[in-house]
Amino acid sequence: MSQPSQQDEIMAEEASRRQPAAGVEPVLEAKGLSQGQIVRRRFLGHSGAIAGLLAFGIIFLVAFTSVGYGGIPGWWKYDHEDVSPLLNDGVPTASLWPLAWGEHPFGQDRIGRDLFAMTMRGAQQSITIMLVIGLIAGLIGVVVGALAGYFRGWVEAVLMRLTDMIIIMPVLLLAAVMAQLAGRRDEGSWFASFASSNGVLVLGIFLGLISWVGLARLMRGEFLSLREREFVDAARISGASNARIIFKHILPNAVGVLIVNVTLTMSAAILTETALSYLGVGVQAPDTSLGLLISQNQEAFSTRPWLFWFPGLFIVLICLSINFIGDGLRDAFDPRQKKFNAKKAREAGDSGAETTAGTAFGRARGE
Amino acid sequence: MVTYIVRRLITAALILLGASFLVYLLTAASGDPLQEFRDSSAPNKQQLMDARSELLQLETPAPLRYFKWLGGAVQCLVPFANSCDLGKNLAGQPITDALWHALIQTLTLVTGATVLAILIGITLGIITALRQYSTLDYGVTFMAFLFFSLPIFWVAVLLKEYGAIGFNNFLRNPEIPLPAALGIGAVLGVLTAVAAAGEMRRRLLTGAAVFAFATAVLLYFSATEWFKTPGLGPVVIAVAGVGIAFAVTLLSAGLKNRKALQSALIAVGVGLVLYFVLQPLLNEATFLMIVLLAAASVLVGTGIGYLVGGYDRGQSMRAAALTSFLVGFLILLDRYMQAWPTYFNNSRVRGRPIATIGANTPNIEGDFWILSLDSFTHLILPTMALVLISLAGYTRFTRASMLEIMNMDYIRTARAKGLSERTVVMRHAFRNALIPIATIVAFDIGGLIGGAVITEAVFSVRGMGFLFLDGLEHVDPNPVMGVFLCVAITAMLFNLVADLAYSALDPRVRVKA
Numbered sequence: 109m110s111q112p113s114q115q116d117e118i119m120a121e122e123a124s125r126r127q128p129a130a131g132v133e134p135v136l137e138a139k140g141l142s143q144g145q146i147v148r149r150r151f152l153g154h155s156g157a158i159a160g161l162l163a164f165g166i167i168f169l170v171a172f173t174s175v176g177y178g179g180i181p182g183w184w185k186y187d188h189e190d191v192s193p194l195l196n197d198g199v200p201t202a203s204l205w206p207l208a209w210g211e212h213p214f215g216q217d218r219i220g221r222d223l224f225a226m227t228m229r230g231a232q233q234s235i236t237i238m239l240v241i242g243l244i245a246g247l248i249g250v251v252v253g254a255l256a257g258y259f260r261g262w263v264e265a266v267l268m269r270l271t272d273m274i275i276i277m278p279v280l281l282l283a284a285v286m287a288q289l290a291g292r293r294d295e296g297s298w299f300a301s302f303a304s305s306n307g308v309l310v311l312g313i314f315l316g317l318i319s320w321v322g323l324a325r326l327m328r329g330e331f332l333s334l335r336e337r338e339f340v341d342a343a344r345i346s347g348a349s350n351a352r353i354i355f356k357h358i359l360p361n362a363v364g365v366l367i368v369n370v371t372l373t374m375s376a377a378i379l380t381e382t383a384l385s386y387l388g389v390g391v392q393a394p395d396t397s398l399g400l401l402i403s404q405n406q407e408a409f410s411t412r413p414w415l416f417w418f419p420g421l422f423i424v425l426i427c428l429s430i431n432f433i434g435d436g437l438r439d440a441f442d443p444r445q446k447k448f449n450a451k452k453a454r455e456a457g458d459s460g461a462e463t464t465a466g467t468a469f470g471r472a473r474g475e
Numbered sequence: 476m477v478t479y480i481v482r483r484l485i486t487a488a489l490i491l492l493g494a495s496f497l498v499y500l501l502t503a504a505s506g507d508p509l510q511e512f513r514d515s516s517a518p519n520k521q522q523l524m525d526a527r528s529e530l531l532q533l534e535t536p537a538p539l540r541y542f543k544w545l546g547g548a549v550q551c552l553v554p555f556a557n558s559c560d561l562g563k564n565l566a567g568q569p570i571t572d573a574l575w576h577a578l579i580q581t582l583t584l585v586t587g588a589t590v591l592a593i594l595i596g597i598t599l600g601i602i603t604a605l606r607q608y609s610t611l612d613y614g615v616t617f618m619a620f621l622f623f624s625l626p627i628f629w630v631a632v633l634l635k636e637y638g639a640i641g642f643n644n645f646l647r648n649p650e651i652p653l654p655a656a657l658g659i660g661a662v663l664g665v666l667t668a669v670a671a672a673g674e675m676r677r678r679l680l681t682g683a684a685v686f687a688f689a690t691a692v693l694l695y696f697s698a699t700e701w702f703k704t705p706g707l708g709p710v711v712i713a714v715a716g717v718g719i720a721f722a723v724t725l726l727s728a729g730l731k732n733r734k735a736l737q738s739a740l741i742a743v744g745v746g747l748v749l750y751f752v753l754q755p756l757l758n759e760a761t762f763l764m765i766v767l768l769a770a771a772s773v774l775v776g777t778g779i780g781y782l783v784g785g786y787d788r789g790q791s792m793r794a795a796a797l798t799s800f801l802v803g804f805l806i807l808l809d810r811y812m813q814a815w816p817t818y819f820n821n822s823r824v825r826g827r828p829i830a831t832i833g834a835n836t837p838n839i840e841g842d843f844w845i846l847s848l849d850s851f852t853h854l855i856l857p858t859m860a861l862v863l864i865s866l867a868g869y870t871r872f873t874r875a876s877m878l879e880i881m882n883m884d885y886i887r888t889a890r891a892k893g894l895s896e897r898t899v900v901m902r903h904a905f906r907n908a909l910i911p912i913a914t915i916v917a918f919d920i921g922g923l924i925g926g927a928v929i930t931e932a933v934f935s936v937r938g939m940g941f942l943f944l945d946g947l948e949h950v951d952p953n954p955v956m957g958v959f960l961c962v963a964i965t966a967m968l969f970n971l972v973a974d975l976a977y978s979a980l981d982p983r984v985r986v987k988a
Contacts, residue, residue, distance in 0.1 A: 269486070273494045276963045280928060281498060281955065284947050285505040379626055383929050386628045387944070399626070406632045410640075420629040427624035435620075 147364075150440035157436020160429035167426060171231035174224070186212075186222035188229035188396055194220045200414050215414040217405070227418050230398040233391055234378055234426060237312040241377040244316025245323055246370045252320065253327025254354055258335055268328070275321045279380065283389040286314045308397070311390055315377060323369055330362040364441030371434035378427050398423045480971070487967045491960075496541055498959050499952055503537035508950035530565065531951065544956065561960070562953035564946070570957040573942060578924065578961065580834055581938030584931065585923050587854060588861035593916060596866045600873025601905065607878065611670040619867035627864055631933040634856045635831040643827040646819075649702035651693050660690030703819065705812040707805060709750055716743035716802045723797045727790065729897050734785025738795035741783065742776045746802035750809075757810050760843045765807065772803035811851075814844035818852075821845065828852045832935035857934045861927065865919075872915055877908040910980045914973040921969025925962030 141149070151157055176182035186192065194216055195201070200223075201210025214223035252271065256264040334340065335358060343357050382399030384390030391397035393404075398419045405415035507513070508531055512524045527533075532540055547560030561570035603612045651659075668682025696702060707715075720739035721730070728735035753768075776799030780792030819828055823839045830836065830853045839849050880886065881904055889903045890896075928940030935941075939958050946954030 269490060272486075272490050273497070276490070276494055276966060277498065278925070278943070278959060278962070280943070281501055281505065281947065281959075285501050288504070288506045375624070379624075382626050383628065386626075387929065387932060399628075402626075402629060402632070406628075409632060409636055416629075416632065420626065423626050423629065424621070424624050428620060431620050431624055 147440045151436050154436035154439055156432045157439075160432030160436065163425060164429040164433065167231060167422070167429070168235060171228045171235060174228045175232070177232060184222075184225055184228070186225040188221065188226045189394065190222065190225070191220045192216070192222065198412060214418045215412070217412070217415055218408070223415060223418060226396050226401060227398070227422055230396050230401050230419055231422050231426065233308045233395070233397040234381055234399075234423070236308050237315065237381045238374045238378050238426075238430075240309060240312030241316040241319055241381075242370050242374040244313060245320040245373050245377075246366065248317070248320040249323025249370075250327055250359070250366060252324040253329075254331055254359065256324070257328040257331025258350070258354055258358070264328070267324070271321045271324050274318055277318065279315070279318060280384070280387070280389065282314060282318055283311070283384045286310065287389045287392065308391060308395070311381065311384075315380060315384075319373055319377060319380075323366070323373060326365055326369055327362060330365050331358060334358045334361055364437075368434055368438045368441060371430060371437055375427050375430040375434060378423065378430070382423050480975075483971050483974075487971070491963055491967070494963065495545075495956065495959065496538075499541040499544065499956060500537055502947065502950070502952040502955045503540070505947060506950040508533065510950075527565075540952070544953070548956075548960070561957045564954050565949055565951055570953050573954065574939075574957045574961060577937065577939045577942045577958070580936055581924050581927060581931070581940070583834070583850070584854065584857055584934075584936055584938060585861065585927050588858040589865070589919065589923060591858065592862045592865040593869055595862065596869025597873045597909075597912065599866070599870045601877050601900075601908070603870070604874045604877035604881065605900065606672060609672070614669070615870060619870050622863050623867040625864055627860055627929050628933050630860045630863060631856070631930070634860055638856055638859065639829040639831045642829050646702055646828065647826060649697070649700055651697040653694070656690050656693040656697065659693060660686045660688075663689045704816050707809040707812065709747060712750060712802070712805050712809060713743070713747055715805060716746060716798070719743070719801045719805075720794075720798045723801070724794045725897070726901060727794045727797065728787075729895060732785065732787070732790055734783055735780075735787075735791045735794040738776075738780045738783040738785075738791040739798040741779050742795040742799040743802055745775060745779065746772075746799055746806065750806050753806065754810075758842075760810075762843065762847075769800065769803060772799045775799055811844060811848060814842075814848055817841070818845050818848045824849075829855065831856065834936050857927075857930050857936065860933075861930055869912075869915075873908065873912055876911050877904060880904045880908045883907075910977070913980060914977045917969050917973035917976055921966040921973070924965055925958070 172182075174182045174184040175187060195211055198212070198216035198218070198220070200213060200215035202213035212222050212224065214227055216222055217226070252267050256267040340353060340357055343353050348357070381390055381397065382402070385397045385399030386403040388403070391400050393400065401419040402416060402423075405412070405419075409416050509524050509527060512520055512527065515523075517523065532543070535543070544562055547562060551559035551561070559571050561574070563569055564573055599615055603609075603615045606612055664682040664686030667685040668678045671678045671681045717740065720736070720743050724730060724732070724736045724739050730736060756764075773796050776796035777792045779799070780795035781788060783791050783795070785791050818824060818841070819826060821839065821841065823836045834853055835846075835849050836853075839846070841849075886899060886903055889899045894903075924939050927938070928943060930936075931938045931940035932944060939961065942954045943958040946952070946958070
């Protein structure tokens with residue numbers, strides 16, 4: 109059966125029992141601060157994560173304000189479907205020196221659509237899907253993992269076998285089924301009419317419904333170890349209900365693992381979405397997405413390379429910034445993690461403590 | 476232990492049963508199998524539709540069709556009965572045959588890439604862990620994050636453009652102008668200087684040496700048109716062999732062990748003699764012969780180590796065996812390079828060797844060397860793409876695992892009792908760091924055959940991913956089910972192997988019986 113999680117848990121646990129080494133300062137700043145304040149401070153002190161957050165914030169703002177979203181018009185003059193006459197055969201007009209934006213900063217495609225508008229629309233779609241997947245996968249993952257880890261017994265057996273079953277289902281197949289169902293617009297079922305107006309949301313929901321499995325396993329592991337702790341016993345003896353123990357006592361202690369892994373699920377989700385769109389079972393034309401743009405334009409690489417460069421660049425930028433945010437969150441949420449000072453480590457001339465555990469990279473990518 | 480395995484296998488079978496039922500229904504629901512005929516204007520449209528319905532048994536409801544399929548699939552469990560029946564695809568080919576072909580294609584594609592990614596990833600992980608918070612460490616960490624964020628289809632198109640089309644254009648007239656050679660040399664020099672260890676002076680010297688060497692080599696290559704008629708020759712093999720001998724001894728036994736160094740150097744000498752002796756034999760090479768020669772090289776090396784001996788015979792044997800294997804690899808490489816001009820001028824290749832799609836040139840003819848060169852030139856781009864994106868995980872994981880081990884008490888003990896740093900790293904730390912990596916590797920191998928669907932689609936390799944996508948496109952459940960079965964069974968099997976390997980390697984972890 110697919111149960112690698114056991115090792116992952118063991119390794120994660122072992123990794124967390126590390127001792128501080130050279131260059132690691134004791135957390136003096138933690139005095140008199142709440143858990144949330146400590147986490148926020150640590151996160152803000154992580155330069156990679158802040159850079160990632162800034163980059164993601166800028167992309168998010170530009171993508172959603174430039175071409176408008178959900179009927180609200182944006183500040184950019186073109187829409188992703190507007191066709192305008194080709195200027196200079198569609199070569200990008202943006203230049204660094206002299207710094208200029210121009211009429212079509214990212215260029216135009218063969219029939220004269222503005223690539224900046226299309227890329228921004230694609231980024232919107234990818235970010236929407238990513239957030240939907242994060243939300244749904246997080247919710248289901250927490251519920252399944254918490255129930256299995258807390259109640260044990262037959263609940264755990266059933267839920268974990270279900271998880272095992274879903275983990276071996278091919279994502280591609282589910283996406284194809286979804287695309288097929290959404291494509292039946294003429295049949296008038298509620299699903300088809302919903303899907304035809306919210307194609308991206310449906311894709312996000314579908315992908316969310318299958319990408320919770322890894323999270324559920326991790327949460328189960330967390331719950332398995334936390335439910336044996338003394339404070340849970342204390343709560344139970346004082347007459348707390350199961351729901352109270354789960355939500356008030358155990359979940360807040362597992363929230364770090366949850367947030368970090370939701371972030372990493374989201375960065376993997378972006379790549380899954382673009383890959384599915386690339387294969388033609390994700391976002392469907394006439395709507396657009398970053399993966400679809402690359403798939404439509406890869407033949408034109410030798411004549412119009414910009415059509416290929418910009419969407420790809422945005423996929424990489426979004427994914428990279430999410431990964432850096434996740435890395436920063438992991439460091440911030442690990443209570444045993446001390447603030448690291450590279451200079452002191454070098455002065456001590458010794459190997460220091462590790463800042464990131466290797467499980468940063470889920471192995472469930474769609475390559 | 477046995478109870479544990481049996482229980483795991485039974486659960487796996489049940490999960491497989493449930494999942495396959497779901498997959499079958501989903502595939503059947505994923506589209507309209509008659510779509511391509513509905514849109515056609517062929518006069519015999521109705522006949523074609525009837526024939527297709529007959530072939531796919533569309534009159535039977537999908538759940539019943541599943542049990543029919545299951546009836547055939549169960550026969551695969553009977554050993555040696557040869558009655559395995561997974562149905563036929565639309566072209567009438569039995570799925571078992573199609574799967575077999577696809578499996579070979581996929582395995583040739585992913586095996587090399589996975590081995591390379593594991594080797595490079597683990598090496599990088601260990602180096603970055605040993606030199607934590609150096610410029611090299613930060614660089615590799617950033618690269619890991621970057622590679623991990625790359626969509627493979629994007630990388631693939633870039634590789635096709637610059638790796639294949641660009642390089643083929645370069646091969647037409649392989650001249651490297653002086654500024655280009657200086658530029659490449661300078662970049663390599665700066666990179667080495669940044670990555671090298673030690674004082675600023677030493678780093679600058681290393682960087683300058685690399686710069687001079689790289690530029691000289693590039694200019695030499697350009698002047699002699701090396702890229703058109705490549706080759707190593709005995710001199711380069713001898714020099715590289717001595718280098719390998721020193722490196723292998725340094726890592727496996729330490730340079731203080733003179734006997735080990737001697738046996739490694741003797742292995743290089745023997746390899747050089749064999750280089751001349753073997754040339755006529757290599758002209759008649761087959762795949763089996765290469766494998767036998769590789770085994771023989773290891774045996775010869777072990778023999779040399781045994782004869783030289785020393786206070787620790789095992790170390791000498793190991794050093795010599797590894798050295799002779801690597802020297803044998805150099806000889807093989809040299810023979811491939813000798814075959815290169817013939818391949819380059821082959822009428823099918825016509826001077827554009829690096830291919831962008833497919834698994835081999837259609838209708839190519841030639842001896843073993845030409846045919847395997849043909850496979851290599853087709854494999855090189857997808858392999859590079861796969862290595863690039865799967866490297867990151869291994870690097871980060873090894874680094875984390877190695878750092879954790881290096882902070883253990885027993886490493887401090889080993890240092891305290893005066894062991895050399897080499898022994899501490901290679902014997903005490905590295906071996907223990909490999910335990911968690913072994914399980915990751917087992918898990919990844921389980922995911923191999925289903926893991927390259929997009930890579931196969933981009934590079935038009937007709938492997939498992941192609942079979943799956945093709946079946947899905949025609950709404951034909953049989954190929955989809957065949958691929959699903961293969962992928963799911965290997966994944967589950969290797970998960971079990973990973974769990975067992977972990978408990979076998981680390982006695983602190985026991986499987987629950």
